[in-house]
Amino acid sequence: MKLTIITVGKLKEKYWREAVKEYEKRLQKYASVTLIEVADEKEPNNASARDLEIIKEKEANRILSKIKDNQYVVTLEIDGKMYTSEDLSEEYQKWKNTGKSNIVFVIGGSNGIGEDVKKRSNHEISFSKMTYPHQMMKVILLEQLFRVNKILNNEAYHK
Numbered sequence: 223m224k225l226t227i228i229t230v231g232k233l234k235e236k237y238w239r240e241a242v243k244e245y246e247k248r249l250q251k252y253a254s255v256t257l258i259e260v261a262d263e264k265e266p267n268n269a270s271a272r273d274l275e276i277i278k279e280k281e282a283n284r285i286l287s288k289i290k291d292n293q294y295v296v297t298l299e300i301d302g303k304m305y306t307s308e309d310l311s312e313e314y315q316k317w318k319n320t321g322k323s324n325i326v327f328v329i330g331g332s333n334g335i336g337e338d339v340k341k342r343s344n345h346e347i348s349f350s351k352m353t354y355p356h357q358m359m360k361v362i363l364l365e366q367l368f369r370v371n372k373i374l375n376n377e378a379y380h381k
């Protein structure tokens with residue numbers, strides 16, 4: 223499987239970068255992993271709802287410029303479909319079986335995912351109804367993709 227994760231903004235804190243590096247390394251055993259960071263848009267003080275929409279649109283255009291026509295797009299959205307890790311591993315296997323072997327996961331910036339990316343999305347996944355910081359979401363997603371592969375390979379890890 224070719225897995226790409228697109229996120230908005232750089233990981234500034236060392237602890238996030240180290241966690242990402244660790245799970246990226248673990249996941250590389252099972253899939254080819256590409257991590258792409260697009261620039262985030264500066265948010266003015268007292269930004270209006272319209273300002274935030276414009277920010278999301280600009281970030282969405284940057285995200286879309288990194289997505290290829292042949293990629294299956296999975297967006298991480300709070301209102302998306304929730305899975306257990308076992309169910310997600312079945313879904314992942316389904317993607318594999320149906321030729322969706324080039325998958326791009328998209329995590330939005332601090333204001334969420336713009337409409338144009340949502341329109342391009344083939345599948346929306348939620349990791350609960352709670353809001354997580356995008357940096358943490360990247361680590362959680364990598365860990366779950368690693369877990370999914372462990373489950374599919376019947377390897378000890380998941381409990």
Ligand SMILES: C[S@@+](CC[C@H](N)C(=O)[O-])C[C@H]1O[C@@H](n2cnc3c(N)ncnc32)[C@H](O)[C@@H]1O
Nearest residue numbers: 298299329330334335348349350352353354356
């Ligand atoms: C800080 S959140 C953005 C919150 C924004 N108010 C929204 O409603 O999307 C940044 C990104 O992390 C991801 N994210 C955060 N919590 C999530 C969850 N529970 N499930 C799936 N994705 C989540 C989404 O991609 C989101 O765009």
